[in-house]
Amino acid sequence: MSRGLTAKQRVFADEYLKDGNAYQAAIKAGYSDNYAKAQSSKLLENVGIKSYIDAKMSEIESKKIATAREVMEFYARVLRGDETEEVVVAGLDGAEVVERKPQLKDRMSAAREIMKRYPLAGNDPALAEQLRKIKAEADIAEWKAKELLGDNNAEDKTTLIDDIGGEADGANN
CATH class of the missing domain: 1.10.10.1400 (Terminase, small subunit, N-terminal DNA-binding domain, HTH motif)
Structure with missing residues (x-):
């Protein structure tokens, strides 16, 4: 250099x-x-x-500039309560600076940030079910759009069952 x-x-x-x-x-x-x-x-x-x-x-x-790894390590330290911050506390003898561990809300916020980057859909049954439901709703919406446009294949004899009332789509029309 x-x-x-x-x-x-x-x-x-x-x-x-x-x-x-x-x-x-x-x-x-x-x-x-x-x-x-x-x-x-x-x-x-x-x-x-x-x-x-x-x-x-x-x-x-x-x-x-912090790397993604540095950011994730920081979030993990906050989540575990290993990261501290200096805060000013008023006392009878005046103000003093003390080290404070992260509060619960800070730790929860760090956990949310970590989970945004590493979702555990495979390990969380509730999240997996939500994803399955969203996918099913998307499939239904796509099928209905094709039906309205006349794009559904005539050879495809699949009947769409609406989840409300359990009747075939269009049965009451």
């Missing part, structure tokens, strides 16, 4: 990354005041310095 840069150029680039001021970065890197005034913007155009700065910026950005 810093291949081809002199020590001064590397210091310039690192200082520039701190505050974005090319003139101050050049001074801190050891360039003269006159050179810094006249050439600091040219230093930023140097291909080696520019690629060094770009690489460092992308490294900094990637460290700022």
Whole structure:
């Protein structure tokens, strides 16, 4: 990453990354005041310095963004009560900062977030039944739409039984 840069150029680039001021970065890197005034913007155009700065910026950005694994690990720590937060508590002698474990509502919220990502339809009979019902309702709606449009295959002799009243669809029409 810093291949081809002199020590001064590397210091310039690192200082520039701190505050974005090319003139101050050049001074801190050891360039003269006159050179810094006249050439600091040219230093930023140097291909080696520019690629060094770009690489460092992308490294900094990637460290700022949490990965999905980090997020799931955080939710799991909250769910288990392992994560703590500092809260200010008022007492007789004034306010003090204490560490507090997640409250039940926080733990339940973490559990919901985890379950959004890892539903256990196969392990939860109630959820599996809800999914089966939704699928059946979708199949019925699709069949009715085809029937109204006349798209149902004439050879398909399947009779649709409506779940209300147990009669064949269209029997009372």
